[in-house]
Amino acid sequence: MAATPEQPAPATPRRKPGRHRGEGQWARGHFTPLNGNEQFKKDDDGLNVRTRIETIYSKAGFDSIDPNDLRGRMRWWGLYTQRKPGIDGGKTAVLEPEELDDEYFMLRVRIDGGRLTTRQLRVIGEISQEFARGTADITDRQNVQYHWIRIEDVPEIWNRLEAVGLSTTEACGDTPRVIIGSPVAGIAEDEIIDGTPAIEEIHRRIIGNKDFSNLPRKFKSAVSGSPLLDVAHEINDIAFVGVEHPEHGPGFDLWVGGGLSTNPKIGVRLGAWVPLDEVPDVYTGVISIFRDYGYRRLRNRARLKFLVADWGAERFRQVLEDEYLGRKLVDGPAPAQPVQQWRDHVGVHRQQDGRFYVGFAPRVGRVDGATLTKIADVAEAHGSGRVRTTVEQKMIVLDIEEDRVESLVGALEALDLRVQPSPFRRGTMACTGIEFCKLAIVETKARGSSLIDELERRLPEFDQPITINLNGCPNACARIQVADIGLKGQLVLDDAGRQVEGYQVHLGGALGLEAGFGRKVRGLKVTAAELPDYIERVLTRYQAEREPGERFATWAARAPEEALS
Secondary structure, three states: OEEOOOOOOOOOOOOOOOOEEEEEEEOOOOOOOHHHHHHHHHHHOHHHHHHHHHHHHHHHOOHHOHHHHOOOHHHOOOOEEEOOOOOOHHHHOOOOOOHHHHEEEEEEEOOHHEEEEEHHHHHHHHHHHHHOOOEEEEEEOOOOOEEOOOOOOHHHHHHHHHOOOOOOOOOOOOOOEEEEOOOOOOOOOOOOOOHHHHHHHHHHHHHOOOOHHHOOOEEOOOOHEOOOOOOHHHOOOEEEEEEEEEOOOOEEEEEEEEEOOOOOOOOOOEEEEEEEHHHHHHHHHHHHHHHOOOOOHHHHHHHHHHHHHHHHHHHHHHHHHHHHHHOEEOOOOOHHHHHOOOOOEEEEEEEEOOOOOEEEOOOOOOOOEEEEEEHHHHHHHHOOEEEEEOOOOOOOEEEEEEEEEHHHHHHHOOOOEOOOOOHHHHHHHEEEOOOOOOOOOOOOHHHHHHHHHHHHHOOOOOOOOOOOEEEOOOOOOHHHOOEEEEEEEEEEEEOOEEEEEEEEEEEEEEOOOOOOOOOEEEEEEEEEEOOOHHHHHHHHHHHHOOOOOOOOHHHHHHHHHHHHH
C-alpha cells in the first residue's frame, strides 16, 4: 500500500545490535573467515608448513619463522613454542604471545592406539637425549611430548621418527588428533572386540589428508573394545565403544560430542551399533559433519560438542545417515558398566594367548629419554618387542612368559616404575604446567610428584581407588572435572594476603562408573602449600564416613560442604 499524508510509511526494520553473519558454517555457505585463525588456514593449509620448516626455518633459525606459521600452522606438525623461563603465572594472561614465546618448542609424537615396538620406543628415547634435554612426558592421550626442541633439529627428528614408522603429523592444530585406543587391543582375555584394524584404516584415510586438515578446531577420537571402557570415551569428539549386539554380535556403540575445557560436556550416544568394518566410514561421516557444519566464528564455540548440544542426538544421527552415509545405521545397546574403577591396566594380567602383560606407573607421566630406552631394553630382555602407552599416563609391556614376569617386575621397580603402586601413585595425573606451557598459571608435574610422596607417607593404609588430577589452567588437559579430586590451577591469597599458587577444587567427578562432573565447593580454593593437608583431611573423612563399597565420588556427592572444606 502506498503511503499517504495520513498514513506515514513504515520504518525500515533495523538489524538488532550484535547480530552476526552466521556461525561460519561451510555447509551454510559461510566461507568468509570470521577470525584470524580461519584466515591463516584459508591462506595456506597447515600441512604445507613442513616444506618451509625443512627448507627455510631450520636453516635460517627461529627469527626467520613467519608469525602465522610460528603460532598457527606449525601445530599441524606437532610443534608449539614453549613458555619462556622465569615468567610467573600472574603474567600468563597479560603478556603478548611474542613475550611468552621461548625460542624452543614442544614437539608431540603421535602414537595412535598407544602401540609401540621396543625399537620405536628406543628411538623416542634417543631423540629425547640428543635433542630434547632428556624430556619425554607420556600424555593422557597416549602421546609422548618433548621440550627444548630447536627448529634447526626438527628435520632430523622427523627423519628418525619416520624411519621407524612414527610421525608428528597433525599431532596438534585444528586437525584429527591422535586416535586413542585400548592399549590391550587384541591382547586382553576379556576383550569384546579388537578395534585395531579400524584405527589403522582411519589413520590411512584421514591423517595428512587435506580434505580434513582444516577443521573448526581439534577433533579427538577413541576406539576401544575393552569392557573396562579404557579410553575415556565420554570426553572425546567421537568414540567407538565395544558392545555385544544381541542379533549381530560384537561391534561398537557410537558416541559424539564429548569434551572438557571451560565448557565440559559428556558425549552422547547416538544409539547406533557399528560393525568393525564400517567404523572408518562412520568416522569419516562424523568428522565431515564437523568440518562442514562446525562453528567457525568464535574459537570458544568451535568444538563439535557445541553443535551436538544445539542439534541433539536424533538430528545429528539423521544428518549423518542422510547426508554422509546414505543409509541407516543399526540400532544397538549401550555399553555395560565396567566392573572396576581402575581402567589403566596397571599390574600383571593374563593375555588371550596365555602369556602376560605388565602395566606400570611412572610419576604423573614424567619420564625421560634414558628411562624410555631402559624400558625398551628391559622389555626385550624379558622376551617382548611390544609396549603400550595408556590414557592414564601409564605404560604396559606385552607378551611376557609366566616364568619371566617376576624378573620383569623387579627390573621395572628398579627404575622407579611401580607395577603395584599406591593408590596415589596410580591415580595422580598432571598436565605440563607452568614449566613449559604458555597457558599455565601454576606448577603441576613436580607438585604432583611431591604430593604422591606426602600422601603415601601420611596415609599408608589408604587402599581405595582415587584419582587426583592437577591442571595448570582452566583448560582441563588433565581432566580435572572428571577426577575424584580435580585441582584447577589459579592464583589465590594465602593467610597473609599474598598472592600465591593454588587450586580451585572439584570433587567427585567420574568416568565409566556413572560418568559426571565433580562438584565445586563454594569458595573452596587451596594454596599449593596447603594441598597435602587438605587432601589428607578429605580422604580421612571419606574413610571414616563411607558406606561399605562406596566410591569416593558417591560419598563426595552426598557429603555436606563442611566435610569437603
